[in-house]
Amino acid sequence: MFVGFVTLVLLSQISVHFFSVAIPKHLQSQDEAALTNIQQTSTGLALASATLGLVFAGAVLIITRKVLAGDLDVYRAMGLPSSAAFARLLQSHSLGPLAWVAGAAAVTAFIDVDLGLNALLPIGLGIAFAALLTVWLAFLTSVSFSHQGLEGRPGGKAG
Amino acid sequence: MTKAYTTKTETVRALDSVSFGVETGGVVAVVGPSGSGKTTLLHMAAAIDFPTEGSVKVAGVLTSGLARDDLQKFRNEKVGVIFQQFFLIGHLTVFQNVMVPLIPRHMTSADKSKRILETIARVGLADKAERLPSELSGGELQRAAVARGIVGDAPVILADEPTGNLDHKRGSQVMDILVEESRERGKTVLLATHDVRLLDRVDGIVYLEDGDITKIEGKRIQRNGA
Numbered sequence: 001m002f003v004g005f006v007t008l009v010l011l012s013q014i015s016v017h018f019f020s021v022a023i024p025k026h027l028q029s030q031d032e033a034a035l036t037n038i039q040q041t042s043t044g045l046a047l048a049s050a051t052l053g054l055v056f057a058g059a060v061l062i063i064t065r066k067v068l069a070g071d072l073d074v075y076r077a078m079g080l081p082s083s084a085a086f087a088r089l090l091q092s093h094s095l096g097p098l099a100w101v102a103g104a105a106a107v108t109a110f111i112d113v114d115l116g117l118n119a120l121l122p123i124g125l126g127i128a129f130a131a132l133l134t135v136w137l138a139f140l141t142s143v144s145f146s147h148q149g150l151e152g153r154p155g156g157k158a159g
Numbered sequence: 160m161t162k163a164y165t166t167k168t169e170t171v172r173a174l175d176s177v178s179f180g181v182e183t184g185g186v187v188a189v190v191g192p193s194g195s196g197k198t199t200l201l202h203m204a205a206a207i208d209f210p211t212e213g214s215v216k217v218a219g220v221l222t223s224g225l226a227r228d229d230l231q232k233f234r235n236e237k238v239g240v241i242f243q244q245f246f247l248i249g250h251l252t253v254f255q256n257v258m259v260p261l262i263p264r265h266m267t268s269a270d271k272s273k274r275i276l277e278t279i280a281r282v283g284l285a286d287k288a289e290r291l292p293s294e295l296s297g298g299e300l301q302r303a304a305v306a307r308g309i310v311g312d313a314p315v316i317l318a319d320e321p322t323g324n325l326d327h328k329r330g331s332q333v334m335d336i337l338v339e340e341s342r343e344r345g346k347t348v349l350l351a352t353h354d355v356r357l358l359d360r361v362d363g364i365v366y367l368e369d370g371d372i373t374k375i376e377g378k379r380i381q382r383n384g385a
Binding site for chain 1: 202205207208209228231232233234235236240246247248249250251259260262263307311
């Protein structure tokens with residue numbers, strides 16, 4: 001879910017950037033000030049979209065918390081150190097998503113460069129998504145290992 | 160020991176001044192209706208949870224007050240836990256799930272693999288080692304959970320409703336493994352169950368109701384033991 005969402009957000013950056021090139025081309029007026037204004041607006045839209053994307057990606061992560069908490073319950077109950085549990089969480093839940101984020105960011109950046117636009121935004125956004133995921137997993141690990149009982153599993157409480 | 164959960168409106172005593180001891184090598188069942196405190200008791204013994212009053216001593220170790228590293232070592236080396244709902248990790252194969260308790264162990268990969276495969280074979284899942292939990296039946300999931308609980312060779316095995324999801328034949332097979340762990344390998348087995356068919360195979364029985372012990376019977380168990 002996280003992967004699909006992040007990919008969509010990153011690819012949405014292409015459309016925003018595309019309009020910043022396509023719209024000016026079809027304008028009869030080639031007024032420099034108008035072109036600059038359009039490009040500034042499109043950059044603002046891209047930033048707003050990126051921010052909204054990060055916020056919603058955070059929401060997606062919160063929704064999927066129970067699944068990750070369940071895995072952490074097991075690692076903790078089996079006596080793994082928190083560092084080992086975090087490493088396994090990264091390995092199993094991050095490598096795939098991070099590869100997708102990197103791929104989507106690369107595609108977006110490539111298209112931006114091809115259009116003669118600034119590719120730093122999709123790259124920065126990709127890094128922000130990766131950092132968000134990693135920090136979230138570290139936070140969950142920390143919470144789980146300071147917790148008593150089982151948190152993320154159905155039927156995990158007293159019976 | 161006592162375990163109380165405090166909510167906004169009340170304090171619920173999941174376990175109320177429960178005290179008993181189990182001799183090393185014994186198989187003891189904790190019996191009681193749903194909500195009687197069986198799972199809480201096992202979680203205390205596994206040091207997954209801790210009492211609000213009193214203490215828990217398992218395999219010679221007092222679980223309260225353990226430093227973080229000692230607590231992890233206790234969980235990894237002293238107890239093997241078989242959870243009621245299996246709690247297998249969905250994206251890991253049977254082999255990988257059974258490997259989890261061995262991750263912190265200082266063993267070679269070859270030794271770990273050998274032990275995992277032997278344990279998986281013992282529970283009758285040798286041909287299912289590379290399957291994901293979603294590809295297993297209920298009985299196979301239970302046996303995979305048993306394999307993960309015993310693979311670490313811990314002196315104490317804690318099993319929460321280990322036959323709860325199985326028919327009599329398959330439940331009996333799981334019980335065979337647990338009894339074998341006790342009789343042939345000297346493990347102490349504490350199991351929570353409401354399956355009365357298992358009770359003739361255990362050494363002692365603790366009857367639990369509303370968090371309190373109502374009766375203790377059988378051998379290798381003391382009401383006020385430590």
